[in-house]
Amino acid sequence: MCQYGPHRADSPPGDELTITDGPATSDDQRREWRRWVVEAVGSADAGVVPVDHLVDLIADREPEETSRSTIRTALTGTVLPALDREPVFEYDADRELLIKYT
Numbered sequence: 001m002c003q004y005g006p007h008r009a010d011s012p013p014g015d016e017l018t019i020t021d022g023p024a025t026s027d028d029q030r031r032e033w034r035r036w037v038v039e040a041v042g043s044a045d046a047g048v049v050p051v052d053h054l055v056d057l058i059a060d061r062e063p064e065e066t067s068r069s070t071i072r073t074a075l076t077g078t079v080l081p082a083l084d085r086e087p088v089f090e091y092d093a094d095r096e097l098l099i100k101y102t
Helices: 027-043 051-061 068-084
Strands: 048-050 089-092 097-100
Touching: 027 048, 027 051, 027 068, 027 097, 048 051, 051 068, 051 097, 068 089
Parallel strands: none
Antiparallel strands: 048 097, 089 097
């Protein structure tokens, strides 16, 4: 699938691909998770937090049952890359770490 969505240039209009990997996350949910991630990194001793720890943290705090794979996908696909654009954070996708510079 294209990074910009499920549409293909040669598909007729209305011929969208339906993704059924699991429940999608809402913008509000991802914003809340972003706040939780910032809290977690702020309270980390070294300012370095593994993605697995963030997934566990969100899964434990999320009131609705959300699969870890859905959480990981949202974190690595949108939440952490958005934080990486901030000057104080670096998301290292290869090592699966979020780093906060002070």
